[in-house]
Amino acid sequence: MMLDLSMFYTEYMLENYGNKVSWEDVRECGEQLDRFIAQCVESGIIFEIIRMPHLKWDTKRTDLNELILKIGNNALRHCSKLGCKALIVQPLFSGIGKQNEWIENCNYFWEWGRVAQEYNICILLENQCGNINGHLVRGVCADVNVVTDWIDMLNSRGENEVFGFCLDTGAANLCGQDMGEMAVALGDRLKAVLIRECDGVHEARRMPFTGMDIQGKNIDWASLIRGLRKIDFNAHLIFDVQDTLMGFSPLLREKMYTVAKSVADFFSWxxxxxxxxxKSVSRVLFGAGKMCWNYMRCYGGQYPPMFISDNNEKLWGTQCHGVEVKPPYSLKALPKDCVVIICNTFYQEIAEQLKEMGITNITAFNDEYLPYLTE
Amino acid sequence: MLGIGVQSNNIILDSCPIEGFKMLKQAGFHCCDFSLNSYLPNSRLYDLELNDFFAQSVEELEKFFAPHKKAAKDTGICINQMHMPYPNYVPNAPKEFNDCLLENVAVKSLKICAFFECPYIVVHAFKLARHLGSEEAEWKKTEEFLDALAPMAKEMGITICVENIYTNMGNRILEGPCCDARKAIDRIDRMNEKYGAEVLGFCFDTGHANLVGIDFEDFIVTLGNRLKVLHIHDNDGIGDLHQIPFTFTRNRENMSSTDWGGFIRGLRRIKFNKVLSFETAPVLMAFPKNMRQDVLMFLAKIGEFWLDELCSSGLKS
Incomplete structure (x- = not known):
């Protein structure tokens, strides 16, 4: 889970700090946060990531860096208690000219990094939108070519690799960016992906797949998934679905948590x-249909199966991409380190069949997001 | 030289080209972006329909365009750039179809470009990232296409300019080929080194950049002198509308929501000394026919305003 400090230090509070909001108000929020964290610790709730409060992309405030650092210092104190490993920090952008972006952010993040090293946590920079009179465009850290340089330079200044990146899919989508290419460029600097859906024009934090338009398209999740696969991403996928949840009646909201969890599991898979x-030493495919054909087309060369198994006896003895199709009983003789990859959407039913046969080393393939469509 | 241009589509008519060129001259334009793409509409190509325009021989095509060339010369309008029909490759189309796009359409486009004595021709790189799985693989295919044309371009003294374009996911606009300036400069330099000539350059399209939130100034400065050609037009950041610059606002302050300041700063920083060319054909259809001349004059005024901005920074035409 990610703890979003904007729950406590709201945009309104930051925007009005020093005017309608006093330091006492901020301190009170800090106390609320302390109480919240104490309750979490008591209940055994772990937050692996904390996200610092965000300034609005059209903010005119340029004087809040010190306040944000103070809030951050308070947050860092809690990290070890919460099991937190990373802190997402919005880069500086307000009132900074293009030519000073790096130098200002370098000093700012180095300050963060110095403290983060003490607490042994990672500081994650995040892609931002800029705002041109209401039009959201690529802002600070949106250009991954630049941001990879920044992260490498920041990391080269310390003993440990303290800095990484969190890719905000909402911000990327607002700027029409190819998230898969971004992930590939970032490589192992990418430590977290903040997954949220929006319509590409307006800010929103919706559940993935809920932004379908009349032409049947939503965010290009396929590209993101392809990109994350290419870099063997195994860090944090964070789902921000608060607008979808708030759209439902409180009476229905609980049911949405289940859906949100299923979506998260789907992404992770x-x-x-x-x-x-x-990771499997050897493999056998179960199911000799279209999904199997797609596996063979895209992965068969690099990760060839020993054979293919199928319940349809008419297929036994035939070949798919040069690999023989055998009856399920052939699976009984498999070595233990061989995984059976189910290539059929009846995953549960087939998994049960296999388990009844005493086979437990099972995984599921899916051809919804193939690495390429044509060669 | 610095100058102001506009695309020929909806202005220069085949029935009487001189009329259109006179309109351009009268409006204050110096140059024209010849819309060769209008002779083979992209919507037809995606439906795998090839009309027979490019089936004509080069001699026939030159004869067809001779009045256009003469009209441009007579009115003192320079055809400084043209747009090749696009797409140049249709995924899943029969091989013969794509071969025809290269061997017939692209090759003859270059020859027409040479006929017009036009130094730049704009092409769209292939949109294949989704099919091939990566932007690198997509560019590889485009490079094969460019390699097929480059020797001819070198011989003719033409620079082929790739343009930043977008792709669609339903109604959503996503960055497409050539939206990464750093990659673009590496590729342009590599290709030009390979051929020992400026066979490849860049066309910066303001409208397409605006749709995917590209930082105009950064992009232009990164391109530097590889930037040869411009497609200037405006939109609301949502649809590719090809409208008049400064048209769109998104908040109550009613300031332009397109970064025209960044555009001019970028051009200044690279000392851009070529043509400020508008790609605004739809504007001419949107206004009543009787207002077309006024619309062209207004566009030229914007161009003049920017020319002054550039010249005041030390660049003289």
């Missing part, structure tokens, strides 16, 4: 799909 194929 899709992202690690290739890693699961790679």
């Amino acid at each position: 899709q992202v690690t799909l290739e890693q699961n194929i790679k």
